[in-house]
Amino acid sequence: xxxxxxxxxxxxxxxxxxxxxxxxxxxxxxxxxxxxxxxxxxxxxxxxxxxxxxxxxxxxxxxxxxxxxxxxxxxxxxxxxxxxxxxxxxxxxxxxxxxxxxxxxxxxxxxxxxxxxxxxxxxxxxxxxxxxxxxxxxxxxxxxxxxxxxxxxxx
Amino acid sequence: xxxxxxxxxxxxxxxxxxxxxxxxxxxxxxxxxxxxxxxxxxxxxxxxxxxxxxxxxxxxxxxxxxxxxxxxxxxxxxxxxxxxxxxxxxxxxxxxxxxxxxxxxxxxxxxxxxxxxxxxxxxxxxxxxxxxxxxxxxxxxxxxxxxxxxxxxxxxxxxxxxxxxxxxxxxxxxxxxxxxxxxxxxxxxxxxxxxxxxxxxxxxxxxxxxxxxxxxxxxxxxxxxxxxxxxxxxxxxxxxxxxxxxxxxxxxxxxxxxxxxxxxxxxxxxxxxxxxxxxxxxxxxxxxxxxxxxxxxxxxxxxxxxxxxxxxxxxxxxxxxxxxxxxxxxxxxxxxxxxxxxxxxxxxxxxxxxxxxxxxxxxxxxxxxxxxxxxxxxxxxxxxxxxxxxxxxxxxxxxxxxxxxxxxxxxxxxxxxxxxxxxxxxxxxxxxxxxxxxxxxxxxxxxxxxxxxxxxxxxxxxxxxxxxxxxxxxxxxxxxxxxxxxxxxxxxxxxxxxxxxxxxxxxxxxxxxxxxxxxxxxxxxxxxxxxxxxxxxxxxxxxxxxxxxxxxxxxxxxxxxxxxxxxxxxxxxxxxxxxxxxxxxxxxxxxxxxxxxxxxxxxxxxxxxxxxxxxxxxxxxxxxxxxxxxxxxxxxxxxxxxxxxxxxxxxxxxxxxxxxxxxxxxxxxxxx
Numbered sequence: 001x002x003x004x005x006x007x008x009x010x011x012x013x014x015x016x017x018x019x020x021x022x023x024x025x026x027x028x029x030x031x032x033x034x035x036x037x038x039x040x041x042x043x044x045x046x047x048x049x050x051x052x053x054x055x056x057x058x059x060x061x062x063x064x065x066x067x068x069x070x071x072x073x074x075x076x077x078x079x080x081x082x083x084x085x086x087x088x089x090x091x092x093x094x095x096x097x098x099x100x101x102x103x104x105x106x107x108x109x110x111x112x113x114x115x116x117x118x119x120x121x122x123x124x125x126x127x128x129x130x131x132x133x134x135x136x137x138x139x140x141x142x143x144x145x146x147x148x149x150x151x152x153x154x155x
Numbered sequence: 156x157x158x159x160x161x162x163x164x165x166x167x168x169x170x171x172x173x174x175x176x177x178x179x180x181x182x183x184x185x186x187x188x189x190x191x192x193x194x195x196x197x198x199x200x201x202x203x204x205x206x207x208x209x210x211x212x213x214x215x216x217x218x219x220x221x222x223x224x225x226x227x228x229x230x231x232x233x234x235x236x237x238x239x240x241x242x243x244x245x246x247x248x249x250x251x252x253x254x255x256x257x258x259x260x261x262x263x264x265x266x267x268x269x270x271x272x273x274x275x276x277x278x279x280x281x282x283x284x285x286x287x288x289x290x291x292x293x294x295x296x297x298x299x300x301x302x303x304x305x306x307x308x309x310x311x312x313x314x315x316x317x318x319x320x321x322x323x324x325x326x327x328x329x330x331x332x333x334x335x336x337x338x339x340x341x342x343x344x345x346x347x348x349x350x351x352x353x354x355x356x357x358x359x360x361x362x363x364x365x366x367x368x369x370x371x372x373x374x375x376x377x378x379x380x381x382x383x384x385x386x387x388x389x390x391x392x393x394x395x396x397x398x399x400x401x402x403x404x405x406x407x408x409x410x411x412x413x414x415x416x417x418x419x420x421x422x423x424x425x426x427x428x429x430x431x432x433x434x435x436x437x438x439x440x441x442x443x444x445x446x447x448x449x450x451x452x453x454x455x456x457x458x459x460x461x462x463x464x465x466x467x468x469x470x471x472x473x474x475x476x477x478x479x480x481x482x483x484x485x486x487x488x489x490x491x492x493x494x495x496x497x498x499x500x501x502x503x504x505x506x507x508x509x510x511x512x513x514x515x516x517x518x519x520x521x522x523x524x525x526x527x528x529x530x531x532x533x534x535x536x537x538x539x540x541x542x543x544x545x546x547x548x549x550x551x552x553x554x555x556x557x558x559x560x561x562x563x564x565x566x567x568x569x570x571x572x573x574x575x576x577x578x579x580x581x582x583x584x585x586x587x588x589x590x591x592x593x594x595x596x597x598x599x600x601x602x603x604x605x606x607x608x609x610x611x612x613x614x615x616x617x618x619x620x621x622x623x624x625x626x627x628x629x630x631x632x633x634x635x636x637x638x639x640x641x642x643x644x645x646x647x648x649x650x651x652x653x654x655x656x657x658x659x660x661x662x663x664x665x666x667x668x669x670x671x672x673x674x675x676x677x678x679x680x681x682x683x684x685x686x687x688x689x690x691x692x693x694x695x696x697x698x699x700x701x702x703x704x705x706x707x708x709x710x711x712x713x714x715x716x717x718x719x720x721x722x723x724x725x726x727x728x729x730x731x732x733x734x735x736x737x738x739x740x741x742x743x744x745x746x747x748x749x750x751x752x753x754x755x756x757x758x759x760x761x762x763x764x765x766x767x768x769x770x771x772x773x774x775x776x777x778x779x780x781x782x783x784x785x786x787x788x789x790x791x792x793x794x795x796x797x798x799x800x801x802x803x804x805x806x807x808x809x810x811x812x813x814x815x816x817x818x819x820x821x822x823x824x825x826x827x
Binding site for chain 1: 391392393394395398400498499501502507510511514515517518521522525526529530533536537539540541542543544545546547550551554555558750765767778
């Protein structure tokens with residue numbers, strides 16, 4: 001019985017500790033998803049302005065919301081309602097804001113496709129040009145080729 | 156003194172207009188009477204701008220040292236008790252002074268350009284005319300819109316408002332000049348490129364002339380950005396050195412395009428390719444440098460660094476539009492001149508690796524620009540502003556950077572024109588195996604990339620960093636072995652020889668190593684931790700493996716500021732290892748407070764202490780951060796500087812083979 005009680009207490013302590021760790025992790029994660037509204041342009045948990053009138057209050061509000069057991073989405077919505085959309089440190093992934101996330105990768109992807117396309121087109125044209133120039137180049141001797149190889153390969 | 160400065164500014168405007176006007180006239184009508192003499196007067200007027208602006212700058216510095224608060228700029232940015240070193244930095248601490256400083260730097264670059272005109276008289280005349288046009292813009296600005304010698308209205312105040320406390324830090328004395336040297340310096344390669352395009356200059360000589368200009372400018376910009384990062388780390392006290400702030404982004408944009416230009420210009424030199432691309436890269440770099448200034452001065456975006464905002468935005472946007480129009484017209488009119496002499500032959504070649512590298516750098520540049528401007532776009536489209544902060548940039552830029560690292564690793568292994576898969580497999584197997592082994596080792600050491608995205612990215616960054624190091628090292632080793640076989644020197648001496656024979660190539664590889672080391676330092680941020688506590692004397696807090704015990708807190712007072720320091724003893728494994736002094740200062744003239752961080756930096760991690768303030772009962776509140784691997788970031792910057800320095804040194808004469816002497820020596824030994 002004593003052993004059982006010890007086990008239960010140990011399990012409860014573990015759950016409590018896990019809960020504390022979960023609380024800290026969520027506080028840290030959510031606090032890094034929001035900006036301080038004092039005008040310092042810094043992430044909420046990184047605002048260290050002396051006598052900042054916002055960050056302490058906002059952190060307390062975040063702590064209170066976490067203690068109430070609010071979900072992450074609800075907490076963020078609550079902050080947006082109170083402080084406006086600029087309180088979020090990054091655009092949401094809905095509506096027009098989704099474009100913010102898509103564009104960089106779309107630009108990179110389009111660029112990569114364009115490069116592959118251009119190189120393949122050039123490559124397809126190459127044999128005819130190479131065949132035409134091969135006959136002219138043969139008698140020129142090796143010095144010219146050495147010079148060209150040096151020019152083209154030594155950075 | 157202010158009157159002398161004002162007249163000097165006017166003289167600089169007159170000389171700039173003359174240099175540009177007469178320079179352009181002579182180039183447009185080269186057969187007009189006395190064209191050569193007139194051209195020479197324009198060149199000398201261009202050199203005179205430097206003298207005039209030096210006088211203006213010295214007048215402003217003198218006014219600052221004389222505490223002449225009749226000058227509005229001195230009143231707003233200085234005070235009697237400001238230390239002499241910071242009185243110099245007053246010059247670039249505000250709008251008007253920094254624009255004067257910018258104009259002066261441009262005139263200094265112009266002076267060197269015109270001094271060395273014999274390198275190619277006609278091309279330099281074109282480039283000089285373009286530099287003069289930019290100079291006219293800045294001269295107009297400092298004479299009409301942001302005059303540093305504007306006088307105070309009414310009574311002269313007994314003391315000034317003082318310098319912004321955040322700027323009263325040693326790095327701030329050198330960070331802005333470095334950054335400006337970088338920004339302004341790109342005007343020179345831009346002027347040469349545009350000049351070469353306008354005059355349809357044959358060959359790649361303009362690239363040879365501007366190679367060192369571009370590298371030196373890039374180095375200045377790199378140093379400026381790094382110093383800014385170090386300043387942010389030491390003064391802003393939020394625990395990091397790069398916060399994706401619009402001002403930081405503004406300096407990063409021309410750095411990215413400048414880096415792309417430094418790579419792709421080699422394609423033009425070696426194979427006569429990518430001429431249009433290079434032209435637009437250097438145009439973009441110049442335009443982005445101006446755009447960055449526009450961003451930070453106009454108030455379009457809000458920033459923690461914006462020390463000098465005003466209404467000069469329209470000046471910059473007009474100049475930007477005008478410059479873009481000139482570039483576009485010159486390009487459209489002369490684009491046939493920029494036809495490539497060769498085409499890419501294979502997707503798997505050194506050329507295409509340069510192309511992909513350029514593409515990724517430009518994608519990174521676009522991403523930073525996009526993120527910086529998205530709040531403005533959002534407000535325009537949706538009517539509501541959004542914030543685009545570090546979470547966005549970290550999530551988007553990290554994958555792009557990892558892709559760039561992969562390309563950096565592959566580049567040296569690819570041959571020009573075309574590379575066989577067998578060759579790639581042969582050269583890539585060992586580096587790839589090392590990278591995979593690193594990833595496995597990190598997981599074995601306790602990293603859990605499956606739990607947090609940031610840890611996954613860190614693991615990838617470090618593994619790819621090993622891949623780059625391995626491929627670059629294999630390049631050094633391959634070349635050094637050949638030299639060692641021929642000369643009999645040891646491997647290290649052969650590597651030195653190899654580097655001296657082709658400083659640009661191997662200096663470039665060292666720069667890559669520097670970047671990779673810096674990225675390793677950046678990767679450590681995934682494991683940052685922090686803790687905040689109110690401490691009384693004898694109280695302690697624990698973070699990481701450290702126990703911090705507050706010994707006491709002291710106060711000090713000098714004419715410029717009053718300060719409070721916490722004396723914190725640092726213990727590790729029960730042993731005292733250090734004493735740290737985080738500080739906060741109250742600047743009397745500006746009535747503002749700033750923090751001075753105490754940092755204990757080791758190769759493993761930084762213990763970073765901030766005195767955030769006092770509690771209601773007067774006890775200090777300390778915030779402690781453990782920031783792993785940060786020192787590697789600064790080491791990476793030093794390696795980058797060393798690599799660029801090596802790349803700037805001219806190649807040593809081709810190594811004379813000493814094979815015969817070795818044979819003789821062997822014969823003598825055998826004879827003995």
